[in-house]
Amino acid sequence: MSPPTRSRLSPEERRSQLLDLGVRLLADRSLDELSIDLLAEEAGISRGLLYHYFGNKHAFHEAVVRRAADDLIAQTAPPAHGEPLERLLASVTAYVDYVLANFQGYVSLIKGSASGNEALRAIYEEVRGVLADRIFQEDPEGQLVADTPRNRLVVRGWSAMTEELVIAWGTEPAGVSRDQLLAIVATSLPALVAATAG
Amino acid sequence: MSPPTRSRLSPEERRSQLLDLGVRLLADRSLDELSIDLLAEEAGISRGLLYHYFGNKHAFHEAVVRRAADDLIAQTAPPAHGEPLERLLASVTAYVDYVLANFQGYVSLIKGSASGNEALRAIYEEVRGVLADRIFQEDPEGQLVADTPRNRLVVRGWSAMTEELVIAWGTEPAGVSRDQLLAIVATSLPALVAATAG
Numbered sequence: 001m002s003p004p005t006r007s008r009l010s011p012e013e014r015r016s017q018l019l020d021l022g023v024r025l026l027a028d029r030s031l032d033e034l035s036i037d038l039l040a041e042e043a044g045i046s047r048g049l050l051y052h053y054f055g056n057k058h059a060f061h062e063a064v065v066r067r068a069a070d071d072l073i074a075q076t077a078p079p080a081h082g083e084p085l086e087r088l089l090a091s092v093t094a095y096v097d098y099v100l101a102n103f104q105g106y107v108s109l110i111k112g113s114a115s116g117n118e119a120l121r122a123i124y125e126e127v128r129g130v131l132a133d134r135i136f137q138e139d140p141e142g143q144l145v146a147d148t149p150r151n152r153l154v155v156r157g158w159s160a161m162t163e164e165l166v167i168a169w170g171t172e173p174a175g176v177s178r179d180q181l182l183a184i185v186a187t188s189l190p191a192l193v194a195a196t197a198g
Numbered sequence: 199m200s201p202p203t204r205s206r207l208s209p210e211e212r213r214s215q216l217l218d219l220g221v222r223l224l225a226d227r228s229l230d231e232l233s234i235d236l237l238a239e240e241a242g243i244s245r246g247l248l249y250h251y252f253g254n255k256h257a258f259h260e261a262v263v264r265r266a267a268d269d270l271i272a273q274t275a276p277p278a279h280g281e282p283l284e285r286l287l288a289s290v291t292a293y294v295d296y297v298l299a300n301f302q303g304y305v306s307l308i309k310g311s312a313s314g315n316e317a318l319r320a321i322y323e324e325v326r327g328v329l330a331d332r333i334f335q336e337d338p339e340g341q342l343v344a345d346t347p348r349n350r351l352v353v354r355g356w357s358a359m360t361e362e363l364v365i366a367w368g369t370e371p372a373g374v375s376r377d378q379l380l381a382i383v384a385t386s387l388p389a390l391v392a393a394t395a396g
Contacts, residue, residue, distance in 0.1 A: 114312030149373040153366060154382060160362030161355035168354050175347040184352060184394040191393030196382040 015053045018043055022064035026105025031061050031112055062119045065109055069127045072098050084144040089186040096182060099166045132159055145193050154196055158189050213251045216241055220262035224303025229259050229310055260317045263307055267325045270296050282342040287384040297364045330357055343391050352394055356387050
């Protein structure tokens with residue numbers, strides 16, 4: 001990024017570009033390791049300018065996590081058409097790929113969320129809520145999952161299972177292939193709904 | 199507990215009795231709320247004597263959580279005989295009942311474990327490992343779940359799902375009965391194993 005290019009960006013564009021860089025840096029490091037110093041070095045700008053954009057380190061972390069959450073929600077949107085199970089598989093595949101590509105940051109978000117950082121927890125809970133609600137919104141006729149109190153609970157459990165499966169597999173695949181992981185995650189939701197309907 | 203009774207207990211028995219009291223106090227309060235002061239008041243003994251038994255507050259919390267973990271593992275042991283699914287249902291029912299009866303403490307253990315308290319995390323991980331291993335140990339012929347890398351991963355995901363389901367339901371049952379919750383948890387494991395075997 002040479003100075004002439006940089007000077008043509010608006011402050012809003014420049015801030016957005018820095019957030020994207022922050023998200024990329026979270027691929028292989030935790031939030032604790034993502035410092036203002038590191039971002040300044042990677043972006044080739046001063047720490048002072050970064051404080052100008054983000055205020056302080058907590059606000060910077062919150063803005064980066066918010067951007068990452070928006071990315072995750074956008075990238076996991078199911079295709080507009082297709083069979084319900086195919087659309088679910090596409091969405092789940094995107095989720096698994098996103099978490100694996102942003103592994104250290106994702107794990108540190110879960111940890112930060114659980115440790116009592118209320119801003120991170122709110123973003124984390126919001127993402128889980130959006131992903132769970134989407135199961136029902138994208139399937140209004142209930143072809144895959146009817147919208148009942150029991151299925152709302154089942155989807156919540158399935159979401160927790162999916163997260164655990166991806167993190168366990170990302171840490172140690174233990175002989176399970178990525179395709180097997182994806183099949184486990186996608187086929188388990190209709191299987192759970194069918195098994196628990198009785 | 200009158201002084202004559204108390205004086206007949208050995209230090210080891212007395213310590214054990216205090217741990218049981220600590221576990222009972224965790225039923226409706228978090229670890230942070232379980233102070234040495236509170237235990238001293240409830241036990242009717244001095245803070246100084248409690249420090250004598252437990253050293254410091256962290257060691258006290260760790261000892262109480264260790265006792266709670268031992269209780270959980272003992273109480274969720276499946277019956278020695280019966281059909282595999284019946285034995286699983288009995289074990290899962292005991293797990294659900296234990297978590298619901300010790301709700302605030304259990305939730306605070308998860309939180310403490312995730313927040314970077316290594317002693318709590320080690321106990322938490324150990325319990326999860328024992329409960330997951332038990333699925334395979336209690337079913338050596340694989341009638342319910344064959345011991346394969348894929349099923350090891352599935353059981354791990356199912357454990358995370360079970361925990362999420364119990365905590366979500368304990369927080370807000372949302373029209374789902376306890377029997378429905380138990381049925382969801384118990385029937386989901388064989389359903390997941392069957393669905394993901396292909």
